[in-house]
Amino acid sequence: MDQHSSTRETLARIVPDRVLPPSVVAVALFLVVWQLVSLSFDPNTFPGLGRLVETVVTVVTSGGRFAFAEHVGPTLVRIALGFTISMSVGSVLGIAMGLYEPVEDYTTAPVMAIMTFPAVVWAFMGILWFGITTYVVHVLVIVLVVTPYVTVNVWKGAESVEQDLVEMAATFDATRREQWRHIHVPHLQPFLFASARLAFALSWKIALVAEVFGATEGVGYVISYYFQTLRADLIIAWALPVMLLMFGVERLLKRLETRSFEWRPELEESAGRRA
Amino acid sequence: MGLRIQHLTKTFEEEDGDEFVVLDDISATVDEGSFTSIMGPSGCGKSTLLNILAGLHTYDAGEVAWRGETVDPTNLPIGYVFQEPRLLNWRSVEENLTFAMRAQGIPESDHDAIVGDVLSTVGLADERDTYPLRLSGGMRQRVGIARALAVDPEILLMDEPFSDLDELTARNLREDLIDLWQTTGKTIVFVTHDISEAVFLSDEIVFLDTAGQIFNEVSIDVPRPRDPDDRDLLAIESDLMDDFFDHMEALEEETAAASTGGGRAD
Amino acid sequence: MASEVDGTVGDGRGLPALTGYVDGLGGRLATRARQILVPLVVIGLAWYVGALLLDNPNQLPGPVATLTQAVEILTTEDFRGYTALYHLQLTLERAFISSSIGLVIAIAGGILLSTNDLVEESLGGWLSFWMTTPTVVIILLSMVWFDFSEIAVIFAVVAASTPFGIVNVWEGAKDVDVDLLTMADAFDASPAMVWRHVYLPHLLPYLFGSYRYILGMVWKIVVLAEVFGLSAGIGAMFRYYFDQGELLMVFAYLVPFIVVVLTVEYGVLKPLETYFFRWRD
Numbered sequence: 001m002d003q004h005s006s007t008r009e010t011l012a013r014i015v016p017d018r019v020l021p022p023s024v025v026a027v028a029l030f031l032v033v034w035q036l037v038s039l040s041f042d043p044n045t046f047p048g049l050g051r052l053v054e055t056v057v058t059v060v061t062s063g064g065r066f067a068f069a070e071h072v073g074p075t076l077v078r079i080a081l082g083f084t085i086s087m088s089v090g091s092v093l094g095i096a097m098g099l100y101e102p103v104e105d106y107t108t109a110p111v112m113a114i115m116t117f118p119a120v121v122w123a124f125m126g127i128l129w130f131g132i133t134t135y136v137v138h139v140l141v142i143v144l145v146v147t148p149y150v151t152v153n154v155w156k157g158a159e160s161v162e163q164d165l166v167e168m169a170a171t172f173d174a175t176r177r178e179q180w181r182h183i184h185v186p187h188l189q190p191f192l193f194a195s196a197r198l199a200f201a202l203s204w205k206i207a208l209v210a211e212v213f214g215a216t217e218g219v220g221y222v223i224s225y226y227f228q229t230l231r232a233d234l235i236i237a238w239a240l241p242v243m244l245l246m247f248g249v250e251r252l253l254k255r256l257e258t259r260s261f262e263w264r265p266e267l268e269e270s271a272g273r274r275a
Numbered sequence: 276m277g278l279r280i281q282h283l284t285k286t287f288e289e290e291d292g293d294e295f296v297v298l299d300d301i302s303a304t305v306d307e308g309s310f311t312s313i314m315g316p317s318g319c320g321k322s323t324l325l326n327i328l329a330g331l332h333t334y335d336a337g338e339v340a341w342r343g344e345t346v347d348p349t350n351l352p353i354g355y356v357f358q359e360p361r362l363l364n365w366r367s368v369e370e371n372l373t374f375a376m377r378a379q380g381i382p383e384s385d386h387d388a389i390v391g392d393v394l395s396t397v398g399l400a401d402e403r404d405t406y407p408l409r410l411s412g413g414m415r416q417r418v419g420i421a422r423a424l425a426v427d428p429e430i431l432l433m434d435e436p437f438s439d440l441d442e443l444t445a446r447n448l449r450e451d452l453i454d455l456w457q458t459t460g461k462t463i464v465f466v467t468h469d470i471s472e473a474v475f476l477s478d479e480i481v482f483l484d485t486a487g488q489i490f491n492e493v494s495i496d497v498p499r500p501r502d503p504d505d506r507d508l509l510a511i512e513s514d515l516m517d518d519f520f521d522h523m524e525a526l527e528e529e530t531a532a533a534s535t536g537g538g539r540a541d
Numbered sequence: 542m543a544s545e546v547d548g549t550v551g552d553g554r555g556l557p558a559l560t561g562y563v564d565g566l567g568g569r570l571a572t573r574a575r576q577i578l579v580p581l582v583v584i585g586l587a588w589y590v591g592a593l594l595l596d597n598p599n600q601l602p603g604p605v606a607t608l609t610q611a612v613e614i615l616t617t618e619d620f621r622g623y624t625a626l627y628h629l630q631l632t633l634e635r636a637f638i639s640s641s642i643g644l645v646i647a648i649a650g651g652i653l654l655s656t657n658d659l660v661e662e663s664l665g666g667w668l669s670f671w672m673t674t675p676t677v678v679i680i681l682l683s684m685v686w687f688d689f690s691e692i693a694v695i696f697a698v699v700a701a702s703t704p705f706g707i708v709n710v711w712e713g714a715k716d717v718d719v720d721l722l723t724m725a726d727a728f729d730a731s732p733a734m735v736w737r738h739v740y741l742p743h744l745l746p747y748l749f750g751s752y753r754y755i756l757g758m759v760w761k762i763v764v765l766a767e768v769f770g771l772s773a774g775i776g777a778m779f780r781y782y783f784d785q786g787e788l789l790m791v792f793a794y795l796v797p798f799i800v801v802v803l804t805v806e807y808g809v810l811k812p813l814e815t816y817f818f819r820w821r822d
Binding site for chain 3: 026
């Protein structure tokens with residue numbers, strides 16, 4: 001057996017010379033399995049790899065029923081708006097909760113309770129209130145779902161500011177503004193980046209849910225259309241490019257986040273875990 | 276006249292509502308320009324006393340006077356050095372100093388000169404642009420001291436500043452501290468739990484016990500420069516330790532007798 | 542002459558607890574009650590007033606109407622002979638089954654990733670890609686592939702939530718005290734012994750948290766899955782009444798759902814977790 005448990009510190013195993021990196025091997029295996037499964041299915045339901053690639057190309061070049069840019073555009077706008085509002089509201093609320101005990105006292109329960117509401121229920125409520133809208137419902141749903149997550153993350157960050165430093169500043173009679181500028185804001189930065197990453201990841205997925213029910217254009221609408229005709233292949237073909245795009249943005253945000261952690265390696269773990 | 280503390284009392288209320296007296300009617304005088312240590316075991320309130328002088332805690336009774344005038348401790352001209360460096364790790368050494376100076380309203384045009392001056396005094400002239408996490412523990416503490424000096428306080432409050440460091444570093448810093456003190460003539464109030472440190476550094480030592488009272492005040496008349504391993508100092512240390520243990524025993528007997536006799540309100 | 546110096550730093554948390562912040566109400570239970578009841582009452586009142594002003598039960602049903610309706614659906618059978626309890630039960634069952642399966646996979650995966658470098662190198666990066674797959678897409682595909690069956694729901698929920706569970710357990714396993722591991726190694730402890738005495742005791746309380754975390758996600762995914770073409774379950778009811786445009790009924794079904802979720806999370810699981818973690822605190 002070439003696999004066995006090893007403790008991290010006492011890693012005495014000699015890593016064998018590999019021809020291919022293991023992550024590539026893993027993907028290759030996955031693709032092989034996919035191809036095998038696709039053989040027993042109708043290509044509209046479970047496309048083989050070749051067919052899938054073809055379909056993706058068709059989708060992206062707007063060769064199919066729906067023009068790619070025409071639908072990805074509105075989706076992106078909704079995501080951007082929802083993300084921005086959630087981050088703003090969530091950060092302010094989180095900071096308030098972290099720094100002022102009375103705020104934390106009375107808002108913790110409602111925030112936690114709101115987090116249990118499934119996004120789809122907000123979508124239903126939003127649509128029954130406002131009907132089919134271009135942006136309102138979708139942005140509202142994103143904000144309602146994502147803001148509590150941002151709030152909790154920023155709250156934990158604001159709460160963790162070292163009282164030692166605040167006390168030190170007090171001995172020098174530093175004003176509130178000086179404390180904010182030199183202690184609180186630098187401390188909060190990594191938490192804000194981590195929250196942004198989480199908020200973005202959530203926002204785009206929630207946007208899809210909202211679009212499935214309450215839109216006449218957008219990626220979610222398209223996917224819903226193909227669902228009704230059971231075209232799993234086209235669902236995948238639309239989902240993949242969007243996923244790749246979003247994955248790219250998330251990687252970018254992660255890089256920014258890591259950069260902002262350069263001073264505080266000990267905080268990295270606790271902030272990253274907050275999902 | 277210096278710093279006078281009169282009948283200072285401070286009680287803390289615990290979570291379950293119990294009160295406990297941290298400082299009980301403390302009175303003491305710190306001569307201006309002297310080096311005074313406050314000594315005692317853990318939990319005796321020495322840090323609390325320092326924090327009161329720094330304006331960080333309120334007190335329940337008594338008053339504080341500086342140079343003959345009663346004063347609100349928030350207005351005392353102090354610089355504070357903590358046990359941990361408490362530096363802003365995301366700012367350079369120089370920026371840490373300017374932070375304090377700006378907070379105290381020292382004009383920006385003076386900052387550059389003061390930074391250079393104060394960093395030379397603590398021996399870190401080359402580290403202006405360095406970030407704290409790249410410095411050793413001893414160096415970080417020195418930045419903390421430099422920061423307290425930068426605001427040019429008349430009184431320097433120090434809360435066990437060397438207790439987190441290894442003995443060698445601490446010895447060096449103690450000597451540097453004495454040099455600094457003798458050059459600047461500031462009044463130093465130094466809290467410690469280490470008797471040999473107190474005896475080496477101070478003109479006066481004030482002893483607090485766990486009942487929150489001063490039970491001993493001693494002048495150390497050994498001439499400077501002092502050698503930490505000097506026989507006279509060691510003799511003084513052991514005498515003081517004996518006094519301390521005797522007192523603590525007596526205190527325990529008193530408390531035991533009181534509780535069997537009917538109990539304190541607990 | 543005492544001075545009033547506290548609070549120079551200007552906010553309620555600015556100074557250490559020692560400066561005498563006393564909770565006037567004492568007792569942790571009283572605090573809890575206050576923290577829940579005050580916002581509940583405030584929100585309830587705002588809702589009541591809002592509904593009164595809008596005066597349109599299709600736009601905003603008021604709290605009284607909602608609660609009455611909630612009681613009604615729980616006690617009366619609808620046109621198919623089911624009460625809301627039946628739907629709740631279905632949803633609950635699906636949630637527990639999928640979260641349990643997810644937990645097992647998460648434990649296996651998480652531990653494997655933390656101890657075996659080959660697994661970590663080959664699969665670690667792909668976990669984040671897996672997590673990028675939108676839940677709604679997984680659900681739609683699952684419904685098509687498994688023909689809108691129970692399997693479809695379970696598969697979808699497990700597929701959507703498991704990567705997060707794996708990462709959660711993985712981080713917990715990584716978090717084990719390395720000093721203890723090197724100590725065990727210094728005494729030549731066998732892998733089995735290291736497992737029994739270092740990893741497992743470290744992990745067990747953690748797994749509780751992982752389960753809570755997974756279940757927290759799973760509730761919402763089950764509901765979303767049910768929305769897409771099942772005929773029974775809370776999500777299915779949400780869908781049915783949404784299609785009918787009956788906001789009041791959507792609200793009415795939401796109430797027992799939230800109550801159950803909060804009760805399970807904070808009434809059962811959290812206290813259990815605190816109990817398991819008590820040696821840590």
